[in-house]
Amino acid sequence: GNQQKVEANILLLGAENVGKSALTVRFLTRRFIGEYGDIESIYSHIDKTDGREISLNIWDSLYPQSCESTESISDRQLHWADGVILVYSICDRSSFQVVQQQVQLIRQNRKMSSSIPIIIVGNKRDLLHQRAVPSEEGQLFARSADCGFFETSAAETYHGVLLVFHEILDLIKESRALK
Ligand code: GDP
Numbered sequence: 001g002n003q004q005k006v007e008a009n010i011l012l013l014g015a016e017n018v019g020k021s022a023l024t025v026r027f028l029t030r031r032f033i034g035e036y037g038d039i040e041s042i043y044s045h046i047d048k049t050d051g052r053e054i055s056l057n058i059w060d061s062l063y064p065q066s067c068e069s070t071e072s073i074s075d076r077q078l079h080w081a082d083g084v085i086l087v088y089s090i091c092d093r094s095s096f097q098v099v100q101q102q103v104q105l106i107r108q109n110r111k112m113s114s115s116i117p118i119i120i121v122g123n124k125r126d127l128l129h130q131r132a133v134p135s136e137e138g139q140l141f142a143r144s145a146d147c148g149f150f151e152t153s154a155a156e157t158y159h160g161v162l163l164v165f166h167e168i169l170d171l172i173k174e175s176r177a178l179k
């Protein structure tokens with residue numbers, strides 16, 4: 001209908017150690033604390049930045065250990081999510097491969113999620129001397145998979161992280177307007 005939903009569930013996925021928790025905490029508190037532990041958590045947050053209140057739930061996931069599960073994303077997670085932020089580290093090519101696999105899992109394994117908004121984030125861009133994935137490669141892959149793309153440094157800037165969360169919210173709003 002015409003009534004705007006004011007709630008949005010955002011799921012963060014990606015390999016271990018890429019900065020999912022750092023991005024989440026940066027967005028929620030504006031701070032970078034450096035150590036995050038292995039905690040899986042859903043945070044609730046009211047975002048008021050564009051003049052309207054939106055109630056966000058952010059699921060900061062843990063990448064499953066290989067023995068636990070053959071698939072790295074659960075149906076429960078995808079069913080819950082209105083939008084997905086897929087994170088890799090620009091210093092870690094294997095984490096970029098995880099993102100590529102996860103995009104495929106999301107786009108293929110479940111009809112309902114084939115059009116779910118996805119943003120791919122190459123994090124740790126401050127570690128330029130350790131870069132293993134060129135920006136262009138991330139950008140090209142994201143475009144080919146119909147995903148948004150950003151590079152961020154959770155360690156260095158709040159603003160870039162804010163842009164990611166606002167973009168996924170915009171995409172979620174757009175996808176709802178189309179329904
Ligand atoms: P997660 O396993 O994906 O949740 O990753 P974490 O958020 O726990 O971060 C893993 C490690 O990378 C921690 O030591 C963070 O301090 C560090 N880290 C996260 N984001 C950045 C970043 O943008 N730049 C740098 N240099 N380190 C980061």
Ligand code: MG
Pocket residue numbers: 020021022036037038039060061062
């Ligand atoms: Mg974490």
